[in-house]
Amino acid sequence: MVRISKTDNRGHYVFAANLKDIEEADRCCLAVQAGKNTIVLFYYNSKVYALDDRCPHMGFPLDRGTIKDGILTCHWHHARFDLINGGTFDQWAGDVTSFPVQIRNGKEVWIDISNASVDLNSYHQTLLQNGLKQNVSLMIAKAVIAMLRSQDGKEEGRDIATLKAFRIGIDFGTHFKQSGWGQGLTTHVCMMNILSRLDSVEDKASALYHGLSAIAQDLHPCHHVLKSLLFLCHRRSYLRLSVGLDNS
Numbered sequence: 001m002v003r004i005s006k007t008d009n010r011g012h013y014v015f016a017a018n019l020k021d022i023e024e025a026d027r028c029c030l031a032v033q034a035g036k037n038t039i040v041l042f043y044y045n046s047k048v049y050a051l052d053d054r055c056p057h058m059g060f061p062l063d064r065g066t067i068k069d070g071i072l073t074c075h076w077h078h079a080r081f082d083l084i085n086g087g088t089f090d091q092w093a094g095d096v097t098s099f100p101v102q103i104r105n106g107k108e109v110w111i112d113i114s115n116a117s118v119d120l121n122s123y124h125q126t127l128l129q130n131g132l133k134q135n136v137s138l139m140i141a142k143a144v145i146a147m148l149r150s151q152d153g154k155e156e157g158r159d160i161a162t163l164k165a166f167r168i169g170i171d172f173g174t175h176f177k178q179s180g181w182g183q184g185l186t187t188h189v190c191m192m193n194i195l196s197r198l199d200s201v202e203d204k205a206s207a208l209y210h211g212l213s214a215i216a217q218d219l220h221p222c223h224h225v226l227k228s229l230l231f232l233c234h235r236r237s238y239l240r241l242s243v244g245l246d247n248s
Helices: 019-024 120-134 137-149 155-176 183-193 201-218 221-247
Strands: 013-018 029-034 037-044 047-052 066-068 071-073 080-082 101-104 108-112
Touching (some): 013 019, 019 029, 019 037, 019 108, 037 108, 047 101, 120 137, 120 155, 155 201, 183 201
Antiparallel strands (some): 013 108, 029 037
């Protein structure tokens, strides 16, 4: 792991590596440390790209992934990202942060880390909103857990985060539920009402997750119909196979 220490006069760009070091690295991939952030550099099609080394899905190092046709694939759960801007091809994974790159003096790779430090509260709230919009349970769970655990054990901060998550769910459900108050919003309110009886952060996060998931599911009925249809198709295929084996 290479640690970045040299910066330019403006402080935004930092020296990451010599171009030759990336070209000669395994799979033309080199991970560097910039403060608290680990950034991976890829040399692909005669250009250098810089991305956050953590897969936004579950944190697996992206320097262990592979690139094909300009698409970076994480080898833990096969989440795919655009190498140029970090945009995801899989809604459940989320986008990975990308960093502008400059080649100076024909051999030095400099990266702009001004966007390395993100507002985690805003990031987690956006993650929750996207999870509700796309009805991706993993995104909802990650956002809720992160919002409640990011308060460094402070009860007051955790209560504020809990209320924020609750309000995001209410705002989303009342805005997009065209038929009015439904089962999802009712479940969400019920889960909120029992939070005061729960002691652990994990239990509170679980209650919030179930309430928020109920809202997302209530607004995506086609998702459940599709799951039911897929189950029936698999069931019919299994029965046909069983009958065929019995007759053989």
